[in-house]
Amino acid sequence: MSEIKLQPASTGIKGTLSVPGDKSISHRSIIFSALAEGTSHISNFLTGEDCLRTVQAFREFGVEIKQEGTNVTVQGKGLDALRAPVNPIYFGNSGTTARLMSGVLSALPLFSTAYGDPSLSKRPMDRVVEPLSEMGAEITGREKGKFLPLAFNGQKLRGATIEMKVKSAQVKSALLLAGMLAEGETVIYEKGITRNHTEMLMSQYGISLDKQGNKLTISGNQQPQASNLTVPGDISSAAFFIVAAAITPNSSISIENVGLNPTRDGIITALKKMGAHIEVDQVEKVGHEPVGRVYVKTSELKGCTFEGELIPNLIDEIPILALAATQAEGTTYIKDAKELRVKETDRIEAVVTNLRKLGAEVEPTEDGMIISGKNKLTGGSVDSYGDHRIGMMGAIASLITEGTVLIQDKECINISYPNFFDHLKKVCK
Numbered sequence: 359m360s361e362i363k364l365q366p367a368s369t370g371i372k373g374t375l376s377v378p379g380d381k382s383i384s385h386r387s388i389i390f391s392a393l394a395e396g397t398s399h400i401s402n403f404l405t406g407e408d409c410l411r412t413v414q415a416f417r418e419f420g421v422e423i424k425q426e427g428t429n430v431t432v433q434g435k436g437l438d439a440l441r442a443p444v445n446p447i448y449f450g451n452s453g454t455t456a457r458l459m460s461g462v463l464s465a466l467p468l469f470s471t472a473y474g475d476p477s478l479s480k481r482p483m484d485r486v487v488e489p490l491s492e493m494g495a496e497i498t499g500r501e502k503g504k505f506l507p508l509a510f511n512g513q514k515l516r517g518a519t520i521e522m523k524v525k526s527a528q529v530k531s532a533l534l535l536a537g538m539l540a541e542g543e544t545v546i547y548e549k550g551i552t553r554n555h556t557e558m559l560m561s562q563y564g565i566s567l568d569k570q571g572n573k574l575t576i577s578g579n580q581q582p583q584a585s586n587l588t589v590p591g592d593i594s595s596a597a598f599f600i601v602a603a604a605i606t607p608n609s610s611i612s613i614e615n616v617g618l619n620p621t622r623d624g625i626i627t628a629l630k631k632m633g634a635h636i637e638v639d640q641v642e643k644v645g646h647e648p649v650g651r652v653y654v655k656t657s658e659l660k661g662c663t664f665e666g667e668l669i670p671n672l673i674d675e676i677p678i679l680a681l682a683a684t685q686a687e688g689t690t691y692i693k694d695a696k697e698l699r700v701k702e703t704d705r706i707e708a709v710v711t712n713l714r715k716l717g718a719e720v721e722p723t724e725d726g727m728i729i730s731g732k733n734k735l736t737g738g739s740v741d742s743y744g745d746h747r748i749g750m751m752g753a754i755a756s757l758i759t760e761g762t763v764l765i766q767d768k769e770c771i772n773i774s775y776p777n778f779f780d781h782l783k784k785v786c787k
C-alpha cells in the first residue's frame with residue numbers, strides 16, 4: 359500500500375477533462391453483452407478494478423472478452439453456451455458485480471461459487487438473496503446467505519411479484535436480470551427511484567420491459583441480442599472535479615462527455631442549490647443516455663438540507679458533497695442516507711473522521727451528517743479505509759488546505775478512476 363502527499367493548489371485549478379466511463383453502465387454493458395447472442399463492441403469502457411471483476415467473472419463462464427484499453431469486444435454465444443466455472447469467482451471490492459451477478463448466477467442452470475475482498479465480505483447480500491429466493495433461487499452462504507462467500511445452485515427460476523425493501527439499483531437490477539431469465543412474469547415494486555441504467559440497456563439489448571411508475575414488469579425466457587455501445591463519462595467521477603473547481607479560489611473547469619442521466623445528476627442539483635456556478639451544455643443522447651459538458655467555476659456556497667428522494671440520486675457523491683459543505687456558509691444537513699453505512703466502508707464514519715482530521719466541523723447522525731461551515735481546512739493524513747471515494751475526497755480537500763494532505767492507500771482509487779492523479783496534476787498546472 360503506498361501513500362501520496364498532496365500540496366494545496368495555490369493558483370487555482372483550470373482546464374478541460376474527460377472523465378473515464380461510467381462504472382454502473384460499464385458493468386451492465388459486460389453483463390448484457392456476455393449473455394447476448396452475437397458480438398458486442400463497447401467503447402469508453404471503465405477499466406477500473408471493479409468493472410474488470412465483472413469481465414473476469416464472465417471469462418470464467420467461458421465467454422470470450424477482448425479488452426484493449428477502453429475498447430472491449432465480447433463474443434456472446436447466447437445463454438446456452440455458458441459453462442459452469444471450475445473455480446470460485448472473485449468479486450474483489452465490487453458490490454455491483456456481487457449483486458447483479460447474483461441475479462444471473464441463480465437463474466442459469468449452472469453451479470457456481472463466489473467470494474469477495476474483506477470489505478465486500480462485510481456488505482449485506484441478503485438484500486438480493488432473499489428476494490431471489492422468492493423466485494425459487496437456491497443460494498447458500500455465510501450466515502444463511504447474509505454475506506459472501508455464496509454458492510449458487512443455479513436453475514430455472516419462476517417469475518414472482520416482489521416488493522423491494524431497500525432503495526437500491528443493484529437489487530432492482532439483480533431482480534430484473536433474474537426475471538429476464540426466469541419462467542413467467544416478474545413484477546417488481548421499487549421503494550423509490552434509483553438509477554435506471556439496467557432498464558435503458560435492456561431496451562438497447564432487445565429485452566422488453568414495462569415500467570409504470572414504481573412498477574416494473576418483465577417477462578421471462580428472454581435472450582439479449584448483441585449491441586454496440588459507447589459508455590458515457592461517469593458523473594460520480596466528474597463530481598470530484600466539479601466540487602474541486604467550486605471550492606478552490608481562482609478556478610474553472612470544463613468536463614466533457616459527462617453522463618447526465620436524470621437518475622444520477624443529483625450532485626448538480628445539490629451544488630446548484632448551494633449556489634455553485636455550474637453550466638451544462640452540449641447535451642446529446644449517446645445510446646439511451648444523455649451526455650453533456652459541465653462547466654464550473656469558483657463559487658460562494660451556502661449550507662443546505664439534502665434528504666428524501668434526492669439521496670439515491672447522489673448516494674455515491676455524498677463524500678465529496680460533504681467536503682463542499684465544509685466550504686459553505688452555514689450548516690448543511692444530510693439525512694435519509696443510512697445506506698452510506700453499508701458502502702465500501704461505513705461512509706458516514708469515514709467522511710466524518712477524515713474531514714475532522716483535516717480541521718472540519720462535522721457531526722455524524724444515524725442516517726447522515728451535519729456539517730458546519732465555513733472552515734479553513736488545515737491538512738493532515740487521510741485514511742481511505744480502502745474506499746476509492748474517500749481517498750478521492752481527501753485528495754480534492756488537499757487543493758484548499760493550509761498544509762499538505764497525506765492520502766494512505768492511494769491504489770484504492772483505481773477501483774473507479776484509474777487516471778485520477780493524472781487528471782489532478784493536469785488541472786493543477
Ligand code: S3P
Nearest residue numbers: 382454525526527528529673674
Ligand atoms: C450502483 C448502485 C448504487 C451505487 C453503486 C452502484 C449500481 O448502489 O451506490 O456504486 O451500479 O447499480 P445501491 O444499489 O446499493 O444503492
